[in-house]
Amino acid sequence: xxxxxxxxxxxxxxxxxxxxxPEPLLLHQGHMQWLFDHEGNRYLDFFSxxxxxxxxxxxxxxxxxxxxxLGRLWHTSALFFHxxxxxxxxxxxALLPDPLKVIFLVNSxxxxxxxxxxxxxxxxxxxxxxxxxxxxxxxxxYTIGLSNVGQFKMTLPGAVGxxxxxxxxxxxGPWGGSHCRDSPVQTIRxxxxxPDCCHAEDQYIEQFKDTLSTxxxxxxxxxxxxxxxxxxxxxxxPKGFLKEAFQLVRExxxxxxxxxxxxxxxxxxxxxxxxxxxxxxxxxxxxxxGIGNGFPMAAVVTTPEIAKSLAKCVLHFNTFGxxxxxxxxxxxxxxxxxxxxxxxxxxxxxxxxxxxxxxLQDEFEIIGDVRGKGLMIGIEMVxxxxxxxPLPREEVSQIHEDCRQMxxxxxxxxxxxxxxxxAPSLCITKPEADFAVDVFRAAVTQHMERRAK
Numbered sequence: 001x002x003x004x005x006x007x008x009x010x011x012x013x014x015x016x017x018x019x020x021x022p023e024p025l026l027l028h029q030g031h032m033q034w035l036f037d038h039e040g041n042r043y044l045d046f047f048s049x050x051x052x053x054x055x056x057x058x059x060x061x062x063x064x065x066x067x068x069x070l071g072r073l074w075h076t077s078a079l080f081f082h083x084x085x086x087x088x089x090x091x092x093x094a095l096l097p098d099p100l101k102v103i104f105l106v107n108s109x110x111x112x113x114x115x116x117x118x119x120x121x122x123x124x125x126x127x128x129x130x131x132x133x134x135x136x137x138x139x140x141x142y143t144i145g146l147s148n149v150g151q152f153k154m155t156l157p158g159a160v161g162x163x164x165x166x167x168x169x170x171x172x173g174p175w176g177g178s179h180c181r182d183s184p185v186q187t188i189r190x191x192x193x194x195p196d197c198c199h200a201e202d203q204y205i206e207q208f209k210d211t212l213s214t215x216x217x218x219x220x221x222x223x224x225x226x227x228x229x230x231x232x233x234x235x236x237x238p239k240g241f242l243k244e245a246f247q248l249v250r251e252x253x254x255x256x257x258x259x260x261x262x263x264x265x266x267x268x269x270x271x272x273x274x275x276x277x278x279x280x281x282x283x284x285x286x287x288x289x290g291i292g293n294g295f296p297m298a299a300v301v302t303t304p305e306i307a308k309s310l311a312k313c314v315l316h317f318n319t320f321g322x323x324x325x326x327x328x329x330x331x332x333x334x335x336x337x338x339x340x341x342x343x344x345x346x347x348x349x350x351x352x353x354x355x356x357x358x359x360l361q362d363e364f365e366i367i368g369d370v371r372g373k374g375l376m377i378g379i380e381m382v383x384x385x386x387x388x389x390p391l392p393r394e395e396v397s398q399i400h401e402d403c404r405q406m407x408x409x410x411x412x413x414x415x416x417x418x419x420x421x422x423a424p425s426l427c428i429t430k431p432e433a434d435f436a437v438d439v440f441r442a443a444v445t446q447h448m449e450r451r452a453k
Contacts, residue, residue, distance in 0.1 A: 003038065020412075021404055030057025033425050033432060035409065043404070044424075046436055047411035051230065051262040051376070051423040054290030055336045059427075062293055062332045069328035077319055084327035091334050092299065095272055100285060102307040104300040105322030109261040109288035110138030112298040113224070115316070116284045117142055119302060120222035120255045123309035127161035128216035130249070131224040134167040134232035134415060137259055146224055149231055149415060161221070165211040167229065168204035168237045171369040171380065172388060175200035180238040182277055183373050184351055185358045188385055201238035208245050212252060220254040222283075227274025230262040233419030234378030236371055242278040255283035255306065261298075262376070265290040266337050266426060269347030269374030277373065293333050297326040342426035350374040353422070353433040357440070364444050366391055377422040379440075380414065390418035395447065402443035408436055 001009075006026055026038040033056060035043045045057070055062065069084065076082050085105070093101050106112050117129060129146065131137060137146040144152065145159025170176030170187055177191025180200050193199050212220075225242060229235040246256045263274030264287045271277050275285065283306060288298035298321075310316060320326075337343060354377050358370045368382030381391035381399070396418055403410055411421035422436070 021401055025404075025409075032056035032059065033428050041407070043407050043409045044432055044436060045409050046422050046424045046428075047409055048423055048425045049294055050289070050411065051267070051421075052289040053294050053425050054265050054267070055293050055333055055340070055342060056425045056427045057294075059293065059332075059336060061336055062329060065328050065332040066295070066325065069325055073324045075320070075323050075325075078317060078322065082324050082327075084324045084331065085322045088322075088327040088331045088334075091331055092301070095334070096285065096301055097281060099303040099305075100282070100301050102302050102304055104302075104307075104316065104318075105326070106298045106300065106318055107296050107320050107326075108138075108298050109259075109286065110140040110143050111321075112261070112286040112288055112300045113137045113146065113257075113259060114140050114142045115300045116224075116257050116286050116302075117146070117222075118314070119284055119300070119306050119310050120257065121161075122313040123255055123306045124219070124221045124253050126217065126219045126221040126253060128163055128220040129161060129222050129224060129254075130163050130165050130211060130216065130220065132167040132226075132229065133164045134169070134229055134235060135164075135224065135226060136229075136231035137224055137226075147231075152231075163211065163215045165215075166204065166207040167232070167235060168201070168207075168241050169235050170200050170238055171235075171371065173200075173204070175203040176238075181236045181371060182239050183236060183354070183371055185354055185370050185372075187369060187371075188361070198238050198240065201241050201244075204238060204241055205244050205248075208248065212248060216252075218252070220249065220252045222255040222257055223249040224257045224259055226259045226261075227263045227277060228268070228373065228376055230421075231413055233380060233414035234372050234376055234421055234423075236373070237278075239278075242275075243280050246280050246282075256280070257284040257286065258282035259286050261286060261288045262290075262423070265333070266343030266346055267374050267376050267423070269343060269350050272343060291333065292326060292329050295326060295329045296320075297330055337426070340427065345428075346374040346426045349428055349430055349433055350377070352430055353377065353437070356433065356437045357422075360437070360441060360444070363441070364448065366448070367444070372422075375422075375424055375426060375428070378413065379420040379422065381418050381420070390414070390416040393417050395451075396420075398450070399443045399447050402446050403439055406439045406442060408439040410436075410440075 029036040131146040145162030170180040258275040369380040413421045
């Protein structure tokens with residue numbers, strides 16, 4: 001189909017979506033960390049389908065498993081047993097600490113978080129659920145109440161009982177220092193905190209307590225948190241914040257939900273799950289995206305006690321959740337992560353990439369913050385480091401387009417679309433990290449030259 005016809009079909013028949021670049025990419029093929037467009041141009045994919053292609057596009061082992069299962073059995077529904085679902089449940093549960101052992105398989109992150117909201121309310125018998133400003137937990141009628149990014153909010157009445165609280169952003173927020181984050185790279189902000197204390201964490205906890213005192217009932221249903229915020233530009237919280245926040249939530253009768261849709265499956269390098277990096281144990285964990293390497297699949301994992309509370313309220317049923325194709329692919333993804341040591345690769349190559357990108361802060365006044373962990377890295381663009389005001393959207397878009405023209409695809413995020421999100425497949429190598437840094441440096445240099453003219 002000619003590219004001009006593709007654009008016509010998009011305008012006439014497809015829902016209006018957020019599309020990158022003035023001339024949207026028409027992708028034809030993918031292999032591991034590479035994408036190819038309809039004209040044969042090759043791109044290093046450093047956004048992996050919005051943090052989804054965990055082990056690489058069309059990974060040979062995952063492809064072979066999918067093809068084999070495709071020829072055997074596609075679909076049964078939850079009314080019947082099939083071997084792949086039991087094999088997958090055993091593998092996934094072995095990767096989670098006790099008592100997180102009951103698995104509900106669904107089809108998307110929004111659906112998983114929908115179900116987690118229902119579980120929290122069924123178990124606590126309360127309504128109010130808290131999430132961070134800047135959080136994204138889905139775009140379904142239920143989860144849109146938890147998502148606090150302006151462009152995803154509705155002008156119509158939304159979900160009931162969802163309350164937002166201040167995001168403890170140590171770069172853009174009112175408090176932050178030079179030792180706050182669990183990352184090899186800290187903010188440019190300075191502080192005089194001793195090694196065993198954090199003034200910023202204390203202040204953000206006070207804000208969280210204020211939310212509990214003023215915006216919700218005496219008893220609450222729960223608290224949702226991404227271990228690192230995704231859509232908001234890979235924002236990290238002060239060390240110790242989630243541990244204290246979880247305790248406060250449980251004192252109010254609520255359950256704690258870790259949204260691992262973007263952070264799970266070894267992406268952060270040091271741990272398999274993002275919540276482990278905070279030293280906390282959630283009551284419910286939701287996961288999607290990297291779970292199936294791009295195949296529609298998601299899961300909610302909880303305790304037997306909470307699962308029983310849900311069963312008392314509703315007969316949960318899902319037609320496609322845990323279908324044979326999804327479970328076979330999910331098992332293959334877990335095997336590849338282990339066999340190819342991709343979590344270890346994320347730690348090694350991710351840290352290497354993060355430190356190289358951090359050096360660009362010294363070169364360019366408009367690079368305000370470089371942050372992250374493993375292969376989840378944010379580069380926040382600013383007008384200048386003193387004001388920390390976001391670089392205008394059109395200027396960020398120019399840099400984004402220049403990266404694409406030089407063969408590098410990165411993502412965007414942040415409330416003002418001011419942050420570049422870097423989250424490649426976990427199989428990338430150090431030479432590819434070098435290439436990405438060189439391209440990004442060249443794109444920012446070109447932009448500074450345009451500004452000077």
